[in-house]
Amino acid sequence: MRATHALPAGFSARRLKRTAEMTEADIQHFLILYDIPAGKAQVRDFGTDYEAALEAYAEIEGEMRDRNDLDIVLVGADSLETVKRTHSSYFGGTEETFESLLPAGVLAH
């Protein structure tokens, strides 16, 4: 077993790293193009280049301005995985509806 260092209760080295070291320059930017009828998202990954992401966002919004069947949104987080968790409805999470979060047996369906 590894020696444990004197960190406050509830803290792990990993958590300290994640929280203390992340600055605005580390945020990853993703442009989501969600095809509503198809229920499918296309993601363009800009890494930490916010300028490029902003330019592409305005450009695609302009090009696609008549496409009511598309949702275009620029999001940012530490990783695409986080975006998939917080914007799950864009990523095929559509089969699981919020009824599944009710306790078993509450809804008789």
Added chain:
Amino acid sequence: MAGQADPFKPPAGAVYTKGEVNRAGELLRRFYMRPLAKEGEDDYAGFDVDELVDTMIAVTWWRGLHARPLSKVAANLRYHVGAEGAEVDDRVDVTQRLKRRPTIFDKLDREPTMQLTQMWDIGGVRARLPSLRHLRAVSRRLRKSWTIMRTKDYIEKPRSSGYRAVHHIVKRDGRLIEVQLRTVLQDAWANQVEEDSRRLTVGYKFGRGDEDVHDYYRVVSDAFAALDRDEELSKELIAAINESYARAAGRLQRPPLEEDS
């Protein structure tokens, strides 16, 4: 506006005054509220297309000014969520977004007196938190360390739709940024309403559409609120969920309730 591809990209070094940004918002509001053109009529009648393109550029420019302050607020929020031990599945669920252009216009349309420079959610950050206790603790931290202009506690006072969350409007580098704190259940509820709205192309998110659907959303939100408070669901609430589900399931394209067995 015109037929050709126009990136609506602000020219390098472009600067607008707040007055110009607000006038751009006004013009776009009038444009989007115009009566629908009849067959054969000019859809842009009474509007100067070049001017509309210019205003579009001004709006995009104004939105871009929120990018850096938004990232700073988001990075800072991540820190506070982590420091409070408010991860979900060992992850800090914080995501930022710059408001979509169509939803900026929708909002101008819905709020006829709002000036574009006073729109507080062009930059938005959201945290998904494991419990009410964590949400309150993170909220307290933000109050201590940030310049909070306004707080809307939709947990104390849910919106009539059933929406629950705590929103803080903060000022960073002169820009307003909206911070939304939600429990996992509050977030699932809001995302479901948004997803149903998008999938069924009904503005449930904005209170439009069938009242049966809204009744159902409200009782589910009440149930999630009880679960967030670690309460059992009352018999009455369970009955209300089932009754309202039976009325709304068809519209929402959810499976019907099983017959009594």
